[in-house]
Structures are given as C-alpha cells and as structure tokens.
Amino acid sequence: MNQAHISQLEKINIPKSDLPRIVIIGGGFGGLRFVKRIDTRKYQVVLLDRYNYHTFQPLLYQVATAGLEPDSIAGPLRKTFQKKKNFFFRMASAHKIDPVEKIVETNIGELSYDHLILACGSITNFFNNEEFEQKAFPLKQLPHALNLRSQILQNFEKAVLKNDENEVQRLMNYVIVGGGPTGVEVAGALGELKKHVLPKDFPELNLNKMQIYLVEGQDRLLGGMSEKSGEKAFEYLKKFDVNLYVGKIVKSFDGETVELNDGMQIPSETLIWAAGVNGNALTGMDQKVTRDKRYQVNEFNKVEGFDEVYAIGDVASMKSEEFERGHPMLAPVAIQQAELLAKNLNKGLEKDNWKPFKYVDKGTMATVGRNKAVTEVFGKLKFGGFMAWLMWMFVHLVLIVEFRNKIVIMSNWVWNYFTYDRGTRLIIRPFVKKKYKAKKQAEEMPV
Amino acid sequence: MNQAHISQLEKINIPKSDLPRIVIIGGGFGGLRFVKRIDTRKYQVVLLDRYNYHTFQPLLYQVATAGLEPDSIAGPLRKTFQKKKNFFFRMASAHKIDPVEKIVETNIGELSYDHLILACGSITNFFNNEEFEQKAFPLKQLPHALNLRSQILQNFEKAVLKNDENEVQRLMNYVIVGGGPTGVEVAGALGELKKHVLPKDFPELNLNKMQIYLVEGQDRLLGGMSEKSGEKAFEYLKKFDVNLYVGKIVKSFDGETVELNDGMQIPSETLIWAAGVNGNALTGMDQKVTRDKRYQVNEFNKVEGFDEVYAIGDVASMKSEEFERGHPMLAPVAIQQAELLAKNLNKGLEKDNWKPFKYVDKGTMATVGRNKAVTEVFGKLKFGGFMAWLMWMFVHLVLIVEFRNKIVIMSNWVWNYFTYDRGTRLIIRPFVKKKYKAKKQAEEMPV
Incomplete structure (x- = not known):
C-alpha cells in the first residue's frame, strides 16, 4: 500500500485470508445473486449493505398500501448466506471508492479489496428539486413504504375530524408522479383501497371523494413496455376511477397543493414520487460516471480504466447496439449480469475465457389491482387481464427470496382476494412531516 | 355548560345524537371488550386511542425477539368495529379530564361526554429514575418492541466489527430487570435466540459469550403466581443458562454498565425494563388517584365522587377483602370488568339493578422458551413443561383479536418450532439512542 495514503478510518474487521478478496457493495437483486454464484474456494467474499436484509422491491407498493407486512418482502441477508463458507456480511453504508489504493470507505471504517463489485442499485431521482425531495414520498426502500402507509392511514384519521370540505378533499387526494x-x-x-377497504373502515366519510391522480410526462403509460400494454393499463386504471394526466409534468408541491405545468392545481397532502431513478454511484470514480449516475462498463461489466472494479445492475450503464443508453434498470438485467460476472470470475482472471454479456428479455409485467395485470413475455406474447394477473402472482412468488416469505405472501394474497380486505392497516410509527428531511437523508445514504 | 369554561381547544367532530354519549379512553383489553358489549341502541359510543390498533401485549416479547411480525399482534380498531352502528373511533391522546364540565381534553381537541370510561391501562414505572427512563428499554407498546428488536440485532452487527474483547462482551450482555x-x-x-438462531447468523462470534441476566428485587420469580411456578420458571431459565439474581436491585445504568445494589457491575448496552407498571391515570381527578396512579373505584367500577365516570382494567384500583391493594393488573380483570360494566350500563342508569364485580380467576401462565411454560388454572391446578406450553399457545391463540392474526401467528409458531428459526430478524428502522428521549416521550403520552 502506498505510504502516502493516510486514513482516519478504522479498518473493518475481516479475518485474514490467502485468497483474493471480493467486496460487493449492495445486497439487492444483483449483489445477492452474485454472492450466491461466486466460488468461495477461490475468493474471500465480503458483502456490504446499509440494511441487514434484501428488499424485494417489486412488492414495496403492497406494503405501502397495507396489503403486505414489511417483514414478508424482506430477506435477512445473514440468513440467506448461512451456509456460505468464507463469506462475511457487514452492515455498512459505503460512500467512497479509492480505486488507486483499492479501498472502500464506509460509515464503519474502510475496507481493502482485490476485486470490487459495485451493486449499489439506484436511488429516487428528484431532478435536483429540493421541494420534491423534502415533501414527496419516494418508494425505494422499506422505510419509505412504511412512511407512505402511515401517511395514507393518518390522512383518513384526520379527515374524519374536519368540517371544512376543502380540508377533507385535500386529505383524500393522492397524486402519483x-x-x-x-x-x-x-x-x-x-384504487382498491378506495373501492373495497376504506369505505368499511370510514363509514363517516364519503369515499367517492377520494381522488387518485396519476401524472406522467410522456404521452402514455408504461413507457418501458409496448404501446398496447400502456393502453391496457390506461383502461384498467380508468375502471378504478384514476384520473390520468399523460403528457403533463408536476411543477411544484408545497406540501398542500400540487401544481402541474399547465397551471392545474390539485390540493393534496400526499405526492407519491415514482418519476424515475438515477444510479447510486458513489464518489471516487467520477470520470466513469454517466449523467444518470451509473458506471460506464464494458460487456464484461468492468468499469474501464480501473483495475478489478465491476458494476452490475441499475448502477451499471452497459451500452450496446440494442441499448444505446445502457440496459434498462430492471431486476432481470441485474440478476443476469451478476450470474455471468460470477461465472467469469470463477473461471479465473484470464479474460480470454470470459463471456460477454447478452441480455435475455424474459418479459416484463405490471399489475393493476385485483384480477388485472399486463404481461409481455419474450418481447412478443402479450396478454392482459386475469391470466396476466395470475402469472404476475406466480412469477413474483417464484422470484422472492425466502421460502418462508412465499408462504406468508401467498396466504396474504389469498386472504386479501377472498375477503376484499387488507390485513395490515396499522400506523405503527406515525409519520411526522417535520422530521422527514433528516430521516430521509439517513435512509437515502449510499448503500 | 358553565360560562366560566373557556377552552382554546377545538371540539372533536362527532355527529349529533339524541342518545347519551359514552366516551371510552383506551382500546386495550378493557376498552375493546366494553365497546363490543355496549348497546349502541341506547348510547352513542366514542372510542379514543392514540394508536389505530389494539395491541395484544402478551406477545410483545415475541416481536422484540424476532419471533413474530409486529402486524400479527395488532388488530386495527376500525376493522374490529366495522359492523358496530352508532360507534365512532378517533385516534387521539387524551391527557386531561374535566369531570365538572364533563369534558375530555386530547391532542386533537376536546370532547364532551355523558358517561366516561377510563380504560387507559398502565405505563412502565421507572420509579422516577430519569436514567432508566432515558436509557432502558421498556416493553409496553409495539414501537418499544421494534426498538428492542433493532437494538438486539444491531448489537450483534456491531460485535462482529470489534477486536476488543470487553467491547464485544458488553454488546453481548443483556440485563433484564x-x-x-x-x-x-x-x-x-x-435464551432461544442464543441457542438456536444467532449462532447460525453469526458464525464469527462465539455465542457462548452471550450472557443473559435476570434481576429481580423479590427473592423469587413470578411473584404473582404460586411459589412452585416461580421455582419451575427458575429451573427452566437455568437450562437456558440465564444468570438469575433474585433479591437484588438494579441501582444505575449509564448506557454502558449496569450496577446492582450489591456493587456488582455488568457491562451491557441493553437494559430491558420489565420491573413493573403504574396505572396511566390522566390529570384532572387527582384526588381519586392512588399512589400507583390508578383510579379508586367501587364495586361497580365507578370513580366515587364523580358523576358518571368509570375506570376499568389496569387503571382502576378496586379494593376488596381478597385484593387489599386493588385487583391485579391483568388482562382477564380488565375484560371481566368491561363485560360487567357494559352489561350494567345496558340495563339503564338505575343502579339498583346493577351487579357488583367479582373476579373469576381463570388462571395465569408464563412461557419460558421452547416447550416450556408454567400454568395455573382456577388457582389450583398447576402444571409445568410441555403440556403447559401447548396450553399457553392455545389460550393465546383463542384470545387474540383477529381471525387473520390467529392464522399468521399459528403459522409463525409452527415454522419457528420445526425450523428452530425466527423469520423476522430485520432492522427496519435502526434504533438511534440519542433520539430516544424525545421519541419515548411521544410514545408514552397518555392514551
């Protein structure tokens, strides 16, 4: 190590090993799969994550809308890798890479690596608008989902106390960007909460007043899927009385009123921010970071210009003929890149044997409440409605990490389906607005 | 209303009614049962609680030790009373009673009553020691249980980072008062976590080092049960290597070291406070409040000297020949008092028809980890071990509010039993010590 490197940070305590050390930052879909596949007879493996669990992000929205317990969509990382030898987990937020000294700096100290896998995922993109960042509700992590769940339920508890029609309406309006x-x-x-659940809980309120607004800058929904899927989703959401504003942009939100770019004002206390994400690139290798905060990688997921640094998943921008602006930020991309990179590294470091990445699009899907979903398989087969919905449920159950979680989620879904009910509508930690900024910063720390 | 009464508080919005209004403060075992039994053709009924759910407190310790999801031991109050007509729930913290004006003051405004049922339960008694109040972990509400769960898991995450043996030991010592x-x-x-769960998650740590201390001021365990039950519990805990200190008192805790009255010092970051509770009496009727903060009531649960004010459960002190210091603070007492009071009020206000309260002791029980429990039924039959443990499980499943929760808890228990595992070891909101005081005050607000 270079003598010039003087660090104030303690070293993270990892047993010494003769094997080269791979450090993975982030236990999302990519990091998790990489650790599963990497051969720990050849490498010492250290996984860092700021949480001690993997979050199954596709179901976060169900936690936020009281359909699932938070615990059921999270898999404790130590448990997942209980049987992995020569593997070490450290709960830590990495914030900086020193690619020359080969060191990761974290909140609990620094850690040297021989090979670094950046799997830090993505973070909500508020487009540098501080107002949105402070006042809107993102939905990327479990604490976000719990904040939103509390907010929704608290709004209705407040609404029953109000005499002023305008105040009630503001509490019952939800704007999604x-x-x-x-x-x-x-x-x-x-829409489901409005139709099936809340009217039973709040007989004093006229739930027809609850208005859901969806604002999308492009001129259609589900930009990442086919036009037909977008139209289907549009049609399904209309049935839930969702107010759809495509080709419009949210201009401002002061905590009480959402203003669109055409001047329209929607009184609302709750702006849900689903308007996009950036890569979660850390500091220290800025010359290889794209405008959307992803690391430029080659077809082997290597960050070019740096020795033994790789990026996979959302935080990696791998350009190809098909994907001129990098591969889409989707779980299957992360998983496939992780699989291949682990396989390549397991072969050894002579890159002649390495295989380049080729994305296999197995399909994308989105669900729209009860019995409705849109699904695209192999980029061809497309179907909507009940069959797509069943398929959506099946695929998500197959994908989710823990066997135990599968049972819990399955039984929740069966329960919700037959009872038209949601089991978990509890305000366990009331959402407090004024504390939001500090708390959110803590949650949005780099992985 | 007296002209002299000038209030700054808004009135809580409840529809007008010709029927007399009963206000119940607290949705615990007593308040819940009272609302179930009261005849809403005769009264307008308003329930106040600071939470929107009922907490099944006997299982809080399982949430704190990662055995159950928080959602599974909580019943949303609005859901429980969905079919109750002429019933109104308001999420509110009451802090003061004006028994002359017949008004309850809360954080969301004031509410007038014709009949008041004080069912505010009990709060942790720190014996006016500010140090304990700030630094120890109580276990009365769901947020407490989640704080303790986070603390336990964070301690072990920290312990793997430490080289200093003493620091590791401090993180692995748990003191229960x-x-x-x-x-x-x-x-x-x-003890179960130490034996079955944590060694698998933390192979780097020597879990034999984890030490559990139980400190009790009296000279035996389970003071509320028979001596034989106390001995059985002692014997079972010994098998889990719990260090038992009876006849000793915790003198101080600075966040790092617990000191006992005999000078013994136990280095520990985690002091769990189960040393007793006080009634949660509100201000405004102080002349009828006992030293342990309960309302003195007669055999009809009426707070004497005040018109139409009743107290039930933990916050009521009903003295009798058998119970010279008031009835014990137990769920069955609260439930039976609630049943009788509702029945009496349903008969009308002529107290000649009213029945006085007589407690039927159906038994008490405590579980000590896997396969072990002590049970006392009808004050006579006593048994320990596996049968008692099965009985403990059965009784708790029968008692818990929601049908759905029964299924969730049952399946969790079956899972935990056969896999020797705990499903929910997630640090969802890391426990932050320095914020603790403010947060705890918020949580400990009167119901």
Whole structure:
C-alpha cells in the first residue's frame, strides 16, 4: 500500500485470508445473486449493505398500501448466506471508492479489496428539486413504504375530524408522479383501497371523494413496455376511477397543493414520487460516471480504466447496439449480469475465457389491482387481464427470496382476494412531516 | 355548560345524537371488550386511542425477539368495529379530564361526554429514575418492541466489527430487570435466540459469550403466581443458562454498565425494563388517584365522587377483602370488568339493578422458551413443561383479536418450532439512542 495514503478510518474487521478478496457493495437483486454464484474456494467474499436484509422491491407498493407486512418482502441477508463458507456480511453504508489504493470507505471504517463489485442499485431521482425531495414520498426502500402507509392511514384519521370540505378533499387526494410500473401499481392499489377497504373502515366519510391522480410526462403509460400494454393499463386504471394526466409534468408541491405545468392545481397532502431513478454511484470514480449516475462498463461489466472494479445492475450503464443508453434498470438485467460476472470470475482472471454479456428479455409485467395485470413475455406474447394477473402472482412468488416469505405472501394474497380486505392497516410509527428531511437523508445514504 | 369554561381547544367532530354519549379512553383489553358489549341502541359510543390498533401485549416479547411480525399482534380498531352502528373511533391522546364540565381534553381537541370510561391501562414505572427512563428499554407498546428488536440485532452487527474483547462482551450482555411474566418470557426468548438462531447468523462470534441476566428485587420469580411456578420458571431459565439474581436491585445504568445494589457491575448496552407498571391515570381527578396512579373505584367500577365516570382494567384500583391493594393488573380483570360494566350500563342508569364485580380467576401462565411454560388454572391446578406450553399457545391463540392474526401467528409458531428459526430478524428502522428521549416521550403520552 502506498505510504502516502493516510486514513482516519478504522479498518473493518475481516479475518485474514490467502485468497483474493471480493467486496460487493449492495445486497439487492444483483449483489445477492452474485454472492450466491461466486466460488468461495477461490475468493474471500465480503458483502456490504446499509440494511441487514434484501428488499424485494417489486412488492414495496403492497406494503405501502397495507396489503403486505414489511417483514414478508424482506430477506435477512445473514440468513440467506448461512451456509456460505468464507463469506462475511457487514452492515455498512459505503460512500467512497479509492480505486488507486483499492479501498472502500464506509460509515464503519474502510475496507481493502482485490476485486470490487459495485451493486449499489439506484436511488429516487428528484431532478435536483429540493421541494420534491423534502415533501414527496419516494418508494425505494422499506422505510419509505412504511412512511407512505402511515401517511395514507393518518390522512383518513384526520379527515374524519374536519368540517371544512376543502380540508377533507385535500386529505383524500393522492397524486402519483410517474406512469411506469411503480406508479401504475400504486394507483391500482390505491384504487382498491378506495373501492373495497376504506369505505368499511370510514363509514363517516364519503369515499367517492377520494381522488387518485396519476401524472406522467410522456404521452402514455408504461413507457418501458409496448404501446398496447400502456393502453391496457390506461383502461384498467380508468375502471378504478384514476384520473390520468399523460403528457403533463408536476411543477411544484408545497406540501398542500400540487401544481402541474399547465397551471392545474390539485390540493393534496400526499405526492407519491415514482418519476424515475438515477444510479447510486458513489464518489471516487467520477470520470466513469454517466449523467444518470451509473458506471460506464464494458460487456464484461468492468468499469474501464480501473483495475478489478465491476458494476452490475441499475448502477451499471452497459451500452450496446440494442441499448444505446445502457440496459434498462430492471431486476432481470441485474440478476443476469451478476450470474455471468460470477461465472467469469470463477473461471479465473484470464479474460480470454470470459463471456460477454447478452441480455435475455424474459418479459416484463405490471399489475393493476385485483384480477388485472399486463404481461409481455419474450418481447412478443402479450396478454392482459386475469391470466396476466395470475402469472404476475406466480412469477413474483417464484422470484422472492425466502421460502418462508412465499408462504406468508401467498396466504396474504389469498386472504386479501377472498375477503376484499387488507390485513395490515396499522400506523405503527406515525409519520411526522417535520422530521422527514433528516430521516430521509439517513435512509437515502449510499448503500 | 358553565360560562366560566373557556377552552382554546377545538371540539372533536362527532355527529349529533339524541342518545347519551359514552366516551371510552383506551382500546386495550378493557376498552375493546366494553365497546363490543355496549348497546349502541341506547348510547352513542366514542372510542379514543392514540394508536389505530389494539395491541395484544402478551406477545410483545415475541416481536422484540424476532419471533413474530409486529402486524400479527395488532388488530386495527376500525376493522374490529366495522359492523358496530352508532360507534365512532378517533385516534387521539387524551391527557386531561374535566369531570365538572364533563369534558375530555386530547391532542386533537376536546370532547364532551355523558358517561366516561377510563380504560387507559398502565405505563412502565421507572420509579422516577430519569436514567432508566432515558436509557432502558421498556416493553409496553409495539414501537418499544421494534426498538428492542433493532437494538438486539444491531448489537450483534456491531460485535462482529470489534477486536476488543470487553467491547464485544458488553454488546453481548443483556440485563433484564423484573422477574414477572414479561421478564421471564423475554429471558427465555433471548435464551432461544442464543441457542438456536444467532449462532447460525453469526458464525464469527462465539455465542457462548452471550450472557443473559435476570434481576429481580423479590427473592423469587413470578411473584404473582404460586411459589412452585416461580421455582419451575427458575429451573427452566437455568437450562437456558440465564444468570438469575433474585433479591437484588438494579441501582444505575449509564448506557454502558449496569450496577446492582450489591456493587456488582455488568457491562451491557441493553437494559430491558420489565420491573413493573403504574396505572396511566390522566390529570384532572387527582384526588381519586392512588399512589400507583390508578383510579379508586367501587364495586361497580365507578370513580366515587364523580358523576358518571368509570375506570376499568389496569387503571382502576378496586379494593376488596381478597385484593387489599386493588385487583391485579391483568388482562382477564380488565375484560371481566368491561363485560360487567357494559352489561350494567345496558340495563339503564338505575343502579339498583346493577351487579357488583367479582373476579373469576381463570388462571395465569408464563412461557419460558421452547416447550416450556408454567400454568395455573382456577388457582389450583398447576402444571409445568410441555403440556403447559401447548396450553399457553392455545389460550393465546383463542384470545387474540383477529381471525387473520390467529392464522399468521399459528403459522409463525409452527415454522419457528420445526425450523428452530425466527423469520423476522430485520432492522427496519435502526434504533438511534440519542433520539430516544424525545421519541419515548411521544410514545408514552397518555392514551
């Protein structure tokens, strides 16, 4: 190590090993799969994550809308890798890479690596608008989902106390920005709450007043899927009385009123931010970071110009003929890149044997409340409605990490389906607005 | 209303009614049962609680030790009373009673009553020691249980980072104050974590180092049960290697070291406070409040000297020949008092027809980890071990409010039993010590 490197940070305590050390930052879909596949007879493996669990992000919206317990969509990382030898987990937020000294700096100290896998995922993109960042509700992590769940339920508890019609309306209006899968799924789930659950809980309120607004800048929904899927989603959301504003942009939100770019004002206390994400690139290798905060990687997921640094998943921008602006930020991309990179590294470091990455699009899907979903398989087969919905449920159950979680989620879904009910509508930690900024910063720390 | 009464508070919005209004403060075992039984053709009924759910407190310790999801031991109050006509729930913290004007003051405004039912339960008694109040972990509400769960898991995440043996030991020492059912159950559950769960998650740590201390001021455990039950619990806890200190008192805790009255010092970051509770009496009727903060009531649960004010459950002190210091603070007492009071009020206000309260002791029980419990039925039959444990499970499943929760808890228990595992070891909101005081005050607000 270079003598010039003087660090104030303690070293993170990891047993010494003769094997080269791979450090993975982030236990999302990519990091998790990489650790599963990497051969720990050849490498010492250290996984860092700021949480001690993997979050199954596709179902976050169900936690936010009281359909699932938070615990059921999270898999404790130590448990997942209980049987992995020569593997070490450290709960830590990495914030900086020193690619020359080969060191990761974290909140609990620094850690040297021989090979670094950046799997830090993505973070909500508020487009540098501080107002949105402070006042809107993102939906990327479990604490976000719990904040939103509390907010929704607290709004209705407040609404029963109000005499002023305008105040009631403001509490019952929900504005979602972003017509991608998350926005569409949240809108559908709110539509279900409005139709089936809340009228029973709040007989004093006229639930017809509850208005759900979905605002999307492009001129259609589900931009990442086919036009037909976008139209289907549009049609399904209309059935839930969702107010759809495509080709419009949210201009401002002061905590009480959402203003669109055409001047329209929607009184609302709750702006749900599903308008996009950026890569979660850390500091220290800025010359290889794209405008959307992803690391430029080659077809082997290597960050070019740096020795033994790789990026996978959302935080990696791998350009190809098909994907001129990098591969889409989707779980299957992360998983496939992780699989291949682990396989390549398991072969050894002579890159002649390494295989380049080729994405296999197995399909995308989004669900829109009860019995409704849109699904695209192998980029061809497309179907909507009940069959797509069943398929959506099946695929998500197959994908979710823990066997135990599968049972819990399955039984929740069966329960919700037959009872038209949601089991978990509890305000366990009331959402407090004024504390939001500090708390959110803590949550949005780099992985 | 008296002209002299000038209030700054808004009135809580409840529809007008010709029927007399009963206000119940607290949705615990007593308040819940009272609302179930009261005849809403005769009264307008308003329930106040600071939470929007009922907490099944006997299982809090399982949430704290990662055995159950928080959602599974909580019942949303609005859902429980969905079919109740002429019933109104308001999420509110009451803090003061004006028994002359017949008004309850809360954080969301004031509410007038014709009949008042004080069912505010009990709060942790720190014996006016500010140090304990700020630094120890109580276990009365769901947020407490989640704080303790985070603390336990964070301690182990920290321990793997330490080189200093003393620091590691401090993180792995747990001190529980109070040898009642809560203390005994927490000690047993921690013993199980030590034996079956944590060694698999933390192979780097020597879990034999984890030490559980139970400190009890009296000279035996389970003071509320028979001596034989106390001995059984002692014997079972010994098998879990719990260090038992009876006849000793915790003198101080600075956040790093617990000191006992005999000078013994235990380095520990985690002091779990199960040393007793006080009634949660509100201000405004102080002349009828006992030293342990309960309302003195007669055999009809009426707070004497005040018109139409009743107290039930933990916050009521009803003295009798058998119970010279008031009835014990137990769920069955609260439930039976609630049943009778509702029945009496349903008969009308002529108290000649009213029946006085007579407690039927159906038994008490405590569980000590896997396969072990002590049970006393009808004050006579006593048994320990596996049969008692099965009975403990059965009784708790029968008692818990929601049908759905029964299924969730049952399946969790079956899972935990056969896999020797705990499903929910997630640090969802990391416990932050420095914020603790403010947060705890918010949580400990009167119901």
